[in-house]
Amino acid sequence: MRNSVLTIAFIAITLSYSCAQNTENKVDTPENAPYTAELMIDEMQTPWGMVFLSANEMLITEKSGELIHYKNGEKIKVKNVPEVYQRGQGGLLDIELHPNYENTGWIYISYASEEGKEKGGHTALMRCKLKDNTLTDKELLYKASPNTTKGQHFGSRIEFDNDGYLYLSIGERGARDENPQDITRDGGKIYRFYDDGSIPEDNPFVGIKGAKTAIYSYGHRNPQGLAKHPETGEIWDNEHGPKGGDEINIIKAGANYGWPLVTYGVNYSGTPITDKTEMEGMTQPVHYWVPSIAPSGMAFVTTDNYRDWKGSILVGSLKFQYMERLHMDGTKVVKREKLLTDLGRVRDIKEGPDGLIYVAVEGKGIYKLVPKS
Amino acid sequence: MKENFCLFLFLLVSVYYAQAQETVLAESMQRGAEIYTDFCVTCHLEGGEGITGTFPPLAKSDYLAQNREASIRGVKYGQQGEMTVNGVTYNNIMTPMGLDDDEIADVMNFIMNSWGNSSDEIVTTEEVLAIEK
Numbered sequence: 001m002r003n004s005v006l007t008i009a010f011i012a013i014t015l016s017y018s019c020a021q022n023t024e025n026k027v028d029t030p031e032n033a034p035y036t037a038e039l040m041i042d043e044m045q046t047p048w049g050m051v052f053l054s055a056n057e058m059l060i061t062e063k064s065g066e067l068i069h070y071k072n073g074e075k076i077k078v079k080n081v082p083e084v085y086q087r088g089q090g091g092l093l094d095i096e097l098h099p100n101y102e103n104t105g106w107i108y109i110s111y112a113s114e115e116g117k118e119k120g121g122h123t124a125l126m127r128c129k130l131k132d133n134t135l136t137d138k139e140l141l142y143k144a145s146p147n148t149t150k151g152q153h154f155g156s157r158i159e160f161d162n163d164g165y166l167y168l169s170i171g172e173r174g175a176r177d178e179n180p181q182d183i184t185r186d187g188g189k190i191y192r193f194y195d196d197g198s199i200p201e202d203n204p205f206v207g208i209k210g211a212k213t214a215i216y217s218y219g220h221r222n223p224q225g226l227a228k229h230p231e232t233g234e235i236w237d238n239e240h241g242p243k244g245g246d247e248i249n250i251i252k253a254g255a256n257y258g259w260p261l262v263t264y265g266v267n268y269s270g271t272p273i274t275d276k277t278e279m280e281g282m283t284q285p286v287h288y289w290v291p292s293i294a295p296s297g298m299a300f301v302t303t304d305n306y307r308d309w310k311g312s313i314l315v316g317s318l319k320f321q322y323m324e325r326l327h328m329d330g331t332k333v334v335k336r337e338k339l340l341t342d343l344g345r346v347r348d349i350k351e352g353p354d355g356l357i358y359v360a361v362e363g364k365g366i367y368k369l370v371p372k373s
Numbered sequence: 374m375k376e377n378f379c380l381f382l383f384l385l386v387s388v389y390y391a392q393a394q395e396t397v398l399a400e401s402m403q404r405g406a407e408i409y410t411d412f413c414v415t416c417h418l419e420g421g422e423g424i425t426g427t428f429p430p431l432a433k434s435d436y437l438a439q440n441r442e443a444s445i446r447g448v449k450y451g452q453q454g455e456m457t458v459n460g461v462t463y464n465n466i467m468t469p470m471g472l473d474d475d476e477i478a479d480v481m482n483f484i485m486n487s488w489g490n491s492s493d494e495i496v497t498t499e500e501v502l503a504i505e506k
Binding site: 045046063064085086087088090150151152174268269270294319320321344345362363 | 427
């Protein structure tokens, strides 16, 4: 008798583990959210990336190519912004500060650029300084090639780790069978640089003939979220899958995340891409979304301002137009919550220096989540 | 006899012209289908069905059928604000895609002649070029 109880318990545990993701893919809408969403900066079209210069001062990119300096409640257009390739998902993309911005003054910007011989564009990374609302000291650090007129999958997000390395994500530019699995080609990769754009000697593909040595990991589709884990210091991404199969990954040197050889998604037409969701030598995601939410922006909550939110991940949903909170237990998603519903496409999320959460929503602007006591 | 010959010639030219138009449309739609896969499918989906309440449908869309010029303008310059499609109100944003005028003509021809939609008149590059913000 006792044995059979144990057996049943064992089977139950085994079963619950073998279909671990099923429960995670349910999303709950909480009744009493711990904030009031206040529209702090209005009348923005596609606020794509944002960064705080100080507690009350921000830089915000508009995909159309404008850079907005928000200061003392005023929006000022920054001059001398790099010319962007405005097509499909391309435009002015992410913005990030040097970890030691106070002393160096360096600002990093990613954007779609036409630079190069071929027609079309590809993702570029530059750094510059801000003086009198003008970008100065501009340096092009990286330009992916070759250009293409495809409209999709430029990435891109910029993030620094605790050792001062700079990470940049670039999507596969609509060439899934050419780019993501080929380390001699740009696109479908996460790149790692020194802060001046030079390539670290210990990058995983240094010394491999023909390889783009800035590549740090590959087999990505279109990562539009990149964030440093506040405790481990690891770089995490979220990326758009095809229909179904958006993912969260922890970025490791030289790792292959499998696109398009393994995926939980299918073609937009519903036809299969592959029947494989895993393969030897390919790194599995921490989490995947079926159906896709079209994730963009990513922030780890480190503040106690929002009840039990500390340790959660916040991700924007472009497709279903809300902000998702993922309750984490280590690297495991234990619960999903749907927040800020019906405002619009959530493009970027940041925790500000004041410990409050700021959310960029397309067609609206920047919302500040004022905590409810 | 002479009259008959003229009529015959007229018919011949008409048939040839109609066939040429059809070929032009078919080729434009084929290019348009590629543009659609690149730029439109993520929101409006494979069958042009959209997502009710979020992204308006293109398939059997009354808005598209009745607002040719406004639809082309939306693709050319982007579109924002309230619109009603098949009885459902949408309030969203579509950013300009950066397509060339000939690409807009192609994708419009594809959309206006797919999934049960049909249009009598082909969209030309000149027509797109003439539409102002």
